[in-house]
Amino acid sequence: MTNTFNKVSESIRNASVWQQKYREIMLLGKTLPSLLTALKIDDALVPGCESKVWMYVEFDLTENVLVVAGDSDTRIVKGLLALILALYNGLTPEQVLQVNAYNEFEKLGLISHLSPSRGNGIKAMVEKIQTMAKQKLI
Amino acid sequence: MTNTFNKVSESIRNASVWQQKYREIMLLGKTLPSLLTALKIDDALVPGCESKVWMYVEFDLTENVLVVAGDSDTRIVKGLLALILALYNGLTPEQVLQVNAYNEFEKLGLISHLSPSRGNGIKAMVEKIQTMAKQKLI
Amino acid sequence: MATILANNDNVDITMPELKFDITRVRHDFPTLNQSINACPLVYLDSGATTQKPQCVIDTTAKFYTDENANVHRGRHTLSENATIQYENVRAQTATYFGVNSNEIVWTKGATEAINLVANGLRKQVTANDTIIITPIEHHANLVPWQVLAQQTGAKLAAMPLNKDGTFDTELCLKFIKKQKPAIVAISHASNALGNITDLPAIIECAKSLGAIVVVDGAQSAMHLKPNLKILDCDFYVFSAHKMIGPTGVGGLYGRYELLNALTPYQTGGEMIQTVTLYESVYRDAPAKFESGTPNIAGITAFGAALSYLSQFRHAEIFEHEQAVFNYAHSRLAKIDGIYLYSSIKNNIGTLCFNYKDEHPFDLATLLDGYGVAVRAGHHCTQPLMAHLGINGSVRASFAFYNNYSDVDKFIDALQACIAILD
Amino acid sequence: MATILANNDNVDITMPELKFDITRVRHDFPTLNQSINACPLVYLDSGATTQKPQCVIDTTAKFYTDENANVHRGRHTLSENATIQYENVRAQTATYFGVNSNEIVWTKGATEAINLVANGLRKQVTANDTIIITPIEHHANLVPWQVLAQQTGAKLAAMPLNKDGTFDTELCLKFIKKQKPAIVAISHASNALGNITDLPAIIECAKSLGAIVVVDGAQSAMHLKPNLKILDCDFYVFSAHKMIGPTGVGGLYGRYELLNALTPYQTGGEMIQTVTLYESVYRDAPAKFESGTPNIAGITAFGAALSYLSQFRHAEIFEHEQAVFNYAHSRLAKIDGIYLYSSIKNNIGTLCFNYKDEHPFDLATLLDGYGVAVRAGHHCTQPLMAHLGINGSVRASFAFYNNYSDVDKFIDALQACIAILD
Numbered sequence A, B: 001m002t003n004t005f006n007k008v009s010e011s012i013r014n015a016s017v018w019q020q021k022y023r024e025i026m027l028l029g030k031t032l033p034s035l036l037t038a039l040k041i042d043d044a045l046v047p048g049c050e051s052k053v054w055m056y057v058e059f060d061l062t063e064n065v066l067v068v069a070g071d072s073d074t075r076i077v078k079g080l081l082a083l084i085l086a087l088y089n090g091l092t093p094e095q096v097l098q099v100n101a102y103n104e105f106e107k108l109g110l111i112s113h114l115s116p117s118r119g120n121g122i123k124a125m126v127e128k129i130q131t132m133a134k135q136k137l138i
Numbered sequence C, D: 001m002a003t004i005l006a007n008n009d010n011v012d013i014t015m016p017e018l019k020f021d022i023t024r025v026r027h028d029f030p031t032l033n034q035s036i037n038a039c040p041l042v043y044l045d046s047g048a049t050t051q052k053p054q055c056v057i058d059t060t061a062k063f064y065t066d067e068n069a070n071v072h073r074g075r076h077t078l079s080e081n082a083t084i085q086y087e088n089v090r091a092q093t094a095t096y097f098g099v100n101s102n103e104i105v106w107t108k109g110a111t112e113a114i115n116l117v118a119n120g121l122r123k124q125v126t127a128n129d130t131i132i133i134t135p136i137e138h139h140a141n142l143v144p145w146q147v148l149a150q151q152t153g154a155k156l157a158a159m160p161l162n163k164d165g166t167f168d169t170e171l172c173l174k175f176i177k178k179q180k181p182a183i184v185a186i187s188h189a190s191n192a193l194g195n196i197t198d199l200p201a202i203i204e205c206a207k208s209l210g211a212i213v214v215v216d217g218a219q220s221a222m223h224l225k226p227n228l229k230i231l232d233c234d235f236y237v238f239s240a241h242k243m244i245g246p247t248g249v250g251g252l253y254g255r256y257e258l259l260n261a262l263t264p265y266q267t268g269g270e271m272i273q274t275v276t277l278y279e280s281v282y283r284d285a286p287a288k289f290e291s292g293t294p295n296i297a298g299i300t301a302f303g304a305a306l307s308y309l310s311q312f313r314h315a316e317i318f319e320h321e322q323a324v325f326n327y328a329h330s331r332l333a334k335i336d337g338i339y340l341y342s343s344i345k346n347n348i349g350t351l352c353f354n355y356k357d358e359h360p361f362d363l364a365t366l367l368d369g370y371g372v373a374v375r376a377g378h379h380c381t382q383p384l385m386a387h388l389g390i391n392g393s394v395r396a397s398f399a400f401y402n403n404y405s406d407v408d409k410f411i412d413a414l415q416a417c418i419a420i421l422d
């Protein structure tokens, strides 16, 4: 289930110094396709971020799997978004609830990016994903 | 100039324990005639006191001396008022400015009653007396 | 085991043995262990502000020594950590009151919290509305409603109160049904008398008529630790400094939809989504009520206060407070010439009294000579004093760090003061 | 003696020798002496909040340990002493700003102080009035005026601003004369850019036309220590936490008659003269603006902060800050690809910049890896960012406890970050 994620995050995990870690995160961000401009609307912005983070979280009704899309005007947040996408995209609601983004970010030494500070939208995204998965299961 | 005051405050000065000091203050308060009810009006109240303190500070125009009158519904404040009256009543503006109520109260161990706390009106009275004396001299 | 001290006047004075480790607790509150006027301090002014345990003092110092930074702003480690702590205390507070984190707004105190609600409701109130207040309210839960009434034309109606300062619940319910209020503003416990209000019945009745119920919890937040979802009020305010926390911190609980529907009271940075020169879009609660730099050190230290409280079961604290209060009430009641206005039943631990026609100011001044700290005056409850037919009173208010010995010293001092006055 | 470091690009980089005992000063601020991410902390976020000297920390702890009591209430020693201290700090603050004690109102911060003024003027403002704001304002000095304009129908007019974020005083004066404003709300120094506003000319012009001038002094109160009687503004707001004081404390200076004429913003206890159930009579300023229990520990500690500052001549502090800032500005300006928005002249010591088209968030995040604390974003000045044509920036803001070595570490770290990004 976290196969994609493990692969995607390997270079981050293997980074020997923090500088390298951030380089890898930003490289990862570059591999994430940009959102279509038409989707970069204010309604999709995560409120309260100093950076701009657009976020879409939906369930594909036919497949019953999560579809997450996002973009950011910062390179680091975009890389972190790519990690979240790798972690959750294509999972069923049951699978979503078994994934703990906090643990995964902790293992990568990136837990501070999931802090309640309003500085980035990653935490909001994770919370939205989990809430939606729970709602699906009710 | 502070003759009356020295006489009036003698028993307070000589009190051996604080209990005795307060007894003497309250006795002194009893000797102070009450204000006429007609003078106990809200406009004469010192604002912000938890106790009621009425205060009148005037200059007798013919004699050019200070006339202070006051009353309080508490026994301790009334006694302290009596001390202030003994200190200032009948003085000319020049004489008023030579009297330092803070020093006198300090000597009697009563300085805390001249604190900026809003609990009693003594400090307000002293300030009003001094302001009026200064204005007279301009 | 209970010791019976005296039994004249048909009043039992009992001192139940206490399981609470009061010696250790008193040790945790450094301010208590001092002398005032060469007497050991007997602090009976917790209704005005409580003392603080060492952990609150240490947490404040630690914040400024190692952790100081602004929250929700900087993209740097100190700021991130300060933000995490700050938000953790919000969660801790929400847990304490049994509500959700996003239903807690930080303010500088209970007074600001009530102003936030009263001001925030302005657009929802019309001249046809009635706001119920009560004669026991602290001015903080009175003047803001007077202002709201003036601004909207709404009517203020005062809840009926018994002569002795207690509520007759049946009468109150009748009154509420008759008034059909839009808002009911009421204290959970009176700061002057300590009497606890029978809120569940009142809240149920008011809400069944569609009223918004605003509870002033300044005095109840620590003594009663209410679960606000069970109490079922719409808004509830508290002050940290009356809960062994720091000064300059308070809070508002609001049922989320109602909270989010309030117009912001204070505007500025951090509460906005977007700002142009001529207009702004606000964020959702609680952010939109928290413009400006908050009392970060204070809120962090309030977390320590809540942690301190959470080491006890609340029932333990309450039982201890009640035992000490009952003992104090009984002993005070036995003194000739004492008028005691606080009920002994349903009381958070406050004695409101006078001696003969002596002025409370004189009594309090003399008590201070014996190291006993009480408050004298109208206790910011002028309408209640008028209702009781007095100008003011002496108030001795207890907290869980008081013990039987405090009561003995207080009563001894009081008798000595009476001897001076008589 | 001045060391010239480099002289390419025709910019002198000088490091004047400093008389200021910076080593001792840095020792007094414990937070500075720590490591972040295994690097010594370089704290360049004083514009958000300053660090606190040991005496402020100790005074807070001492208050809670020995002196804690509510003010203006209890008739007991602890309360009297707390009140004396509390009022002494008001006097100390008045002295710092060259004004009278009764012209200082305590608030929880600059944001609350501006809200107090904007809200308090409501009854004096009509739909025919114009309120001048400026594009450099912090949201705290913008949104409250937007609210006032909405509520009264008054017109908001934005002062002209040069492309580079500086004011052209002549243009401003012309604008003021044309607008004939009732109120001018303006910052003494920009929090985003650090640029100092040419206030004397603006204030003189505005007041000659009968306008009330409200100055946001959040950023200038410490760096510039203005004498407010000489500055001659009508209102001035400040935050203690930006003046090496505690969080949760701020204040408002108001020319007494104007101050006393404001409608109270917050109502409750201690601000009233008499209260009946249905109406209240307020006291005079400053009391009528200080309902509720204030941040007593905070205000007491702010006194320690002012005492700390008063050991230096202000010119000493200013000269030191300017030397470090000039050095930083010059070094930063030399880095290829840097856009620097802060003017080097008339600046309180703030660098607002971007690197190429990199996002300030990324730059700040990486700088934090090197222990450099800066802020990234719009700095609560969205209209200014829009004016400059940017979404945000990195802000490095200095205080008198920064030294040349901080600048060197900052520039080295920045170059390392650039290497990661490029």
Ligand SMILES: Cc1ncc(COP(=O)(O)O)c(C=O)c1O
Pocket (backbone or CB within 6 Å): C269, C291, C292, C293, C294, D047, D048, D108, D109, D110, D111, D112, D138, D140, D141, D187, D189, D190, D191, D216, D218, D219, D239, D241, D250, D380
């Ligand atoms: C210029 C300016 N005005 C107002 C404020 C608001 O101050 P506070 O957050 O302390 O209320 C700030 C601080 O961020 C500021 O820099």
Ligand SMILES: Cc1ncc(COP(=O)(O)O)c(C=O)c1O
Pocket (backbone or CB within 6 Å): C047, C048, C108, C109, C110, C111, C112, C138, C140, C141, C187, C189, C190, C191, C216, C218, C219, C239, C241, C250, C380, D269, D291, D292, D293, D294
């Ligand atoms: C019942 C009640 N309400 C409100 C308040 C106001 O609280 P604060 O002064 O902390 O704002 C108090 C405290 O004096 C109180 O006892």
